[in-house]
Amino acid sequence: QVRLVESGGGLVQAGGSLTLSCAVSGRTFSSYAIGWFRQAPGKEREFVAAIGWSGTTRYVDSVKGRFTISRDNFQNTVYLQMNSLKAEDTGVYYCNGVPRWSSWGQGTQVTVSS
Secondary structure, rough: OOOEEEEEEEEEOOOOOEEEEEEEOOOOOOEEEEEEEEEEEOOEEEEEEEOOOOOOOEEEEHHHHOOOEEEEEOOOEEEEEEEOOHHHHHHEEEEEEEOOOOOOOOOOOEEOOO
């Protein structure tokens, strides 16, 4: 079973920055990448960014140029550096595999005040 622990969320003013972390463990071999997803109140959970095991990255159009996804040398932690934050970035952020594993972590809340 894959275990996911997200952290780093908080309250930040529009235009500010925040860095999220995701600790991953377990049987992750079924996915070719790991990514970040977010869910705003009343909205469906959406894909935000992903990084492949080889280092390639993908981003949803709305965050391109503002967010950067990365992972550490031990391949057990993935990060999301968020800059120039906007109110519409508010939501609960989760990490998961691509394709997604069956289990989700608790997520971490990101709130951007306008």
